[in-house]
Amino acid sequence: MGIHNLAKLIADFAPSAMKEQEMKSYFGRKIAIDASMCIYQFLIAVRSDGAQLANEDGEVTSHLVGLFYRTIRMVDNGIKPAGTKLWVQGVIPKIFHITFLQIRVRRKPPDLNWRIVKRKERRQEAEKELEKAKEAGDTENVQKFERRLVRATPQHNEDCKKLLKLMGIPYVEAPGEAEAQCVALVNGDKVYGVGTEDMDALTFGTKVMLRHLTASEAKKLPVQEYSFNKVLEGLNLSHEEVCRNPLRVQSNMLDFIDLCILMGCDYCGTIRGIGPKRAIELIQKYKNIEAVLENIDQKKYPPPEGWLFKQARELFKHPDVTPAEDIELKWTDPDEEGVVDFMCKRFGFNEERIRNGCQKLKKGRKGSTQGRLDSFFTVVANKSSNKRKAEEMNGKKSKKAKGSFKKRK
Template sequence: MGILGLSKLIADIAPHAIKEMEIKNYFGRKIAIDAYMSLYQFLIAVRSEGSQLVSTDGETTSHLMGTFYRTIRLVENGIKPVYVFDGKPPDMKSHQLNKRAERREEAEKELQKATEAGDQESIEKFNRRLVKVTKVHNEEARQLLKLMGIPVIEAPCEAEAQCAALVKAGKVFASATEDMDALTFGTNVLLRHLTFSEARKMPVQEFHLDDVLKGLGLEQKEFIDLCILLGCDYCGSIRGIGPKRAIELIRQHRSLEEVLRNIDTTKYPPPEEWDYERARELFLQPDVTDPKEIELKWSDPDEEGLFIDLCILLGCDYCGSIRGIGPKRAIELIRQHRSLEEVLRNIDTTKYPPPEEWDYERARELFLQPDVTDPKEIELKWSDPDEEGLVQFLCGDKQFNEERVRNGAKKLMKARSGTTQGRLDGFFTISTTPNPKRKAEEDKKNSAKKKAKVGGGGRGRKPK
């Protein structure tokens, strides 16, 4: 939910605190992105004919499509993104989560009515209201981002709070989320619409906390009290007090304690057991990982993983291949879609049906994590050949010629003693540059040969 009405209030009272920017303006910037908010956007926005994208087995893939291509867009614009995932929500958020569950139940009922009535517009509307980011969505996105070489951070609690901590510590330039409570947590710079589709042509909104506080005429603690009064995720708000009245009250009384002492609580009754003090503490002292303990590392994308998927598509020992897709088509598909999952989502499976129960994921795992002895435990040792043992093993029943076997053993012994001398290129640097003197002599010889050919007798044709 974030903070109700805060973005409009800032736009009305402190418009100078908001800048409209293009994505290219953040070239070279490190930005912490609220992963939950991005995935939620992708599940709603990345659709085909009004429905979420799904795999061949019906699993949702909109979140992966959005994460993959929007992240590529950020990186192509010179941005270094860091995705921050939510941890366990604070206990005080439970009432808000319960409200969301109730709204989903209502949406399900309305969806059923719209489906029975055949109202396509309402079906799409209520389907979007039922969107929920699941643990599976989070785990798949984490896996994808790691394969792409993008840093992932697991926040102990709220992702927005962790993003803000990274900004305040100077680890990143800004927090990117649609939730305005990133400002309440103290992020110096908030970016909204950063991960929106390019097709929407929405400028990035850049909020600067210092300018927000200056424009509203508040200190950070007073700003937190304003956000609680407006309505936040941790406690209810006072019915009848909207954004305009809220800023007036905080400016006049400077704290929620003083506001409660001076308003008519019979006209504006606060919620029962309104624990605004604990909510304030959650904003002032959020549960975050110390940014000093976080190392941000961007690595190269996992090309090996793509190569393995190509090999499986070509055909390997562990599972069948797709009939009709040869080597040329296979490399085109992997280059375009970057994984077997995406290949299967995008090819015509009626024309190119995959094998029944095609367990390419297990095959991939066998290539990535094969069952092998740890090389550290292996000692490589070459010993002298056992001439008598060879004769005993090969001669007799196997009827090898004894003399040839003994000669072979002696050759092994000789070759073995010779290898101990080492390679010459271990002692000398081999240069590929030709010796200038030798090259001049060879050029002279070649020139003389050409002249002899041209000026020589015989019945050949005259040179032109």
Template structure:
């Protein structure tokens, strides 16, 4: 789900933190990518002409594999070196959000059953997409595919977004790519959205610079975390009646969630309603001290793809066209073999010019002394 309304607040109050660009502008960059988010997108977007997901002869869904294969090749051809990060165990606090997602899927299934009888094909597709989720088997299949492609993957101990941010903070990669705005709560230097599907949807990639974002909001990191919790995150509900603008106003006026709670509880009216046993302190701790593998302990290596292994897996086991898989593998092999050239901004260092003494002072200073 991410953080509700945060994207718009940053655009409004920290416009300098935002950049929009095309895939080619990331040439020469290493990027950590939230794998689960990609797989979810591929399962929704990669479809047959009738709107159904791609499947093998055995009836297994293969949309996620085709999406991962070709989108990854596209990234590498553009000079980008991707690192896919997979989720570990979810935090206990996230259980409530997962339960809500399950309930929403049940509602979508009920609606789907109704529209199948009396609705249009478009109605059926709309509710089918709401039922999409990534299974453990699909996760494992994607990992196997990436290993055969020679693309590095990292298994996070907990949240993938936090691990992506850690890799960026430690200098292993340039930035963290996900669709969830809560990635910014883990302080990646640069946060990227729409990376894997921007070209397909003819939309730009968004880049948010973390330091500029909180500077524009006039906050330190702790206050920013409190704002994100107040906006609504995966770890706890927000205060009833508090929208994005109100959340920002309350944070500016009171400075912390403790003081906001104290203020609301002191009021006689029920304009705002704090959830019972609101676990905002626990949520804050998860953002401030996430469970991650330190970047220095993570080894990232891109290798030559196993072409015959890809043919065995994608063609013989999953039913894809051998010509297309071999062609894609050769493109990947060529792009990885050529390596990613360094960006121009990596060759130059900006050095501040020494301040020059005023001309009139130079004239008063003896030449011998000036040389010193």
């Protein structure tokens, strides 16, 4: 998912756009987390024997384990005073008539089914490979293809929402893509950045994107922070400050959107034979896909039949989101007894461990109430060097004059 090879392209052409940080560097920050991606990551976590985490009744609990402990870890590192982070859950854009966790095809032309068809093809291929691996007794590949067949269910979704509420964590149910809703909150100054593994958060125009924020602590992965403006600078694409209105996109970032579509996004196919390096060269030269199509040899580089790049562009330009000003983020004290009742009595978790986790959550909340130092200051634009030099020259001349000076008001 996301933009194919965008992280590698940035590493090659705009290395200064990404910096690695420790999680504690985000002390006091509010972060919007793409929950749809996280829930999937938690569900594919398996034990050493290859099975998913489950209780005695066989109910999968991987999503709850991941959500509970990763949330506590971030609170423990001081992320968001009086709260931890924002989890955003979303659905796939309505142009494809797909709802989050549930695909519903409703009488649309075959060419609009690109994303659905590709998912179905990948799933069918994974099922075939899984059967082969089982017959061959290949445990490693069995686990690999079982992960590819994992799907979140509406019940998993409801479980996570209930746990977040009990932990005092706000969440937003996005009308469209979760990443796009996160970006709307960033650009509306509700939160600092987007926490997601999907690189298309940059295509939606987020000012700051954070990867590996919800990774397992055992992996010891540093947080990767991407700056949107530095990405555009490094790729030599025209840019200005990201528009504060998440529903509008300045025309000078459309070249970046078209670059991402050329590289391969979730919404449509791409031109066979054009990789990341060729894509950036073409966009730098021609600025948009229409001009690219006019200037390439389409026999050598055939575009997909009925290519929906214009529709994909519109989805990135005008995503279906709730405006940031209409969203109130409210963090509350965790309900320890409610968490214990839900996690232990309902799902059979160890009560001592859950209570210890709740105590960590409470302690982290109290310890993170101190604001960041940079929140107490306002950035003021510097005067021009010429004006400053003129003032310095006037100051030198005034020293030569006799008389007293006036006290500054």
